[in-house]
Amino acid sequence: MADDATFTYNGGKVDPGETQNIRYGISETYLGDPVRIPVTIINGAREGPTVFLSAAAHGDELNGIEVVREVAHEWNLDDLAGTLVCMPVLNVPGFLAQQRYLPIYDRDLNRSFPGHETSTSAKRMAYRIFHNFVEPCDFGLDFHTSTRGRTNTLHVRADMSDPEVARLAQAFGTNIILDGAGPDGTLRGEATRRGTPTITIEMGEAHRFQRELIDEALAGVESVFAEYGLQETPTVRWPGWRTIITDDQEKTWIRADAGGIVDMHHDVGSLVEAGDRICTLTNPFKDDNVTVEAPFTGLLVGVLENPVVYPGNPLCHLVELDERVRRVVERQQSPQSDGGV
Structure with a gap:
C-alpha cells in the first residue's frame, strides 16, 4: 500500500494494517496533569476512505459512546478498506463530571470548533481534536443525545444542500432527517464547511445507555460502511420510510x-x-x-x-x-x- 495511506497526527502515525489505542493530550488540569481523550485508529490493509466516529462532545450524552466503542473494539474489521478514527469521549472533563459542558467556565465544546491554538481552554481543546483527528478525514459521524430531562427519537441532522452530506445522511438510514447547516462552532458544521462532510446522529436521552437505540445506530454505521465500501458484507439500509424536514415544512x-x-x-x-x-x-x-x-x-x-x-x-x-x-x-x-x- 502507498505511503500516503499512513494516518498521521501530531506525535504519531498509524500504518496500513495497524491499530492503535492512544490517549491523546488536549489540555491540562489545575494541577498540571494532562487531560487526554481516548482515540482508537484502525488503518485497514486495503485502500478506502478515512472516517471519524465521535461521541460525548457533551459529556453526559452516553449512547454514542457505546456505539463508537463497539465499532472499534467488537466488530471484526479485518477486511476494512480505509481508516477509522474512533473518539468515544471528546469532552473528557464533562464526562468525568457527568455534565453537558466543560467544567472550565461552563463552556460548550460543541460550539468551539474548529478551535484555536492560542484562545480559550475550550477552543484549544477543540483545535487539537479537530486538526489531528477530524480534518484528515473524508467524512464523519458525530453521535449525540438530547439534553438532560428530554429525549429524542433516532434521527439525523444534516445539511442536505451539500451532495456529499446528503449521501452520507441517506446512507445512515433513519426515518427522519432534519435538514440544515450545522450552527457555527459545532463539529458537524465546521467539519462540513472545511471539506469533511459530517452528520449528527441524535438518539435518546442523556445519562444512560439505551440498548435499542444503540443497536439501531450500529445498523446505521453498518449501512454507511456498505455505501462507501469500507466493508463488503453489510448492505445499505432502507428504513421503510423517510422524511426530510426542510425549511418549507x-x-x-x-x-x-x-x-x-x-x-x-x-x-x-x-x-x-x-x-x-x-x-x-x-x-x-x-x-x-x-x-x-x-x-x-x-x-x-x-x-x-x-x-x-x-x-x-x-x-x-x-x-x-x-x-x-x-x-x-x-x-x-x-x-x-x-x-x-
Whole structure:
C-alpha cells in the first residue's frame, strides 16, 4: 500500500494494517496533569476512505459512546478498506463530571470548533481534536443525545444542500432527517464547511445507555460502511420510510406558557393530529390544568422526560410530515398494524 495511506497526527502515525489505542493530550488540569481523550485508529490493509466516529462532545450524552466503542473494539474489521478514527469521549472533563459542558467556565465544546491554538481552554481543546483527528478525514459521524430531562427519537441532522452530506445522511438510514447547516462552532458544521462532510446522529436521552437505540445506530454505521465500501458484507439500509424536514415544512419546539407539573400524553416518535392534546400542565392541587395542543399534524421528534417546567421551558419538538409519509406512519402506529409498510 502507498505511503500516503499512513494516518498521521501530531506525535504519531498509524500504518496500513495497524491499530492503535492512544490517549491523546488536549489540555491540562489545575494541577498540571494532562487531560487526554481516548482515540482508537484502525488503518485497514486495503485502500478506502478515512472516517471519524465521535461521541460525548457533551459529556453526559452516553449512547454514542457505546456505539463508537463497539465499532472499534467488537466488530471484526479485518477486511476494512480505509481508516477509522474512533473518539468515544471528546469532552473528557464533562464526562468525568457527568455534565453537558466543560467544567472550565461552563463552556460548550460543541460550539468551539474548529478551535484555536492560542484562545480559550475550550477552543484549544477543540483545535487539537479537530486538526489531528477530524480534518484528515473524508467524512464523519458525530453521535449525540438530547439534553438532560428530554429525549429524542433516532434521527439525523444534516445539511442536505451539500451532495456529499446528503449521501452520507441517506446512507445512515433513519426515518427522519432534519435538514440544515450545522450552527457555527459545532463539529458537524465546521467539519462540513472545511471539506469533511459530517452528520449528527441524535438518539435518546442523556445519562444512560439505551440498548435499542444503540443497536439501531450500529445498523446505521453498518449501512454507511456498505455505501462507501469500507466493508463488503453489510448492505445499505432502507428504513421503510423517510422524511426530510426542510425549511418549507413546519417544525417547532412547543414551550410551556405556565409553570407546573407535566402529564405527557404521547411518547417520543408518536404521530399527533392538529388539535390533539399533547400534554397537560397542572399545579400540586390539580385544580388549575392547562392543556397543550398540537398546532399542526406531525411527529414528536423530542419530548420532555423531566415532568416539571417553568414558563418558557420546552415541552416537545414537533415536525410536519407530508401526506404520503403521514399515511405510512399512521398504518405503522395503528393498534392493528403488524409494523409493515
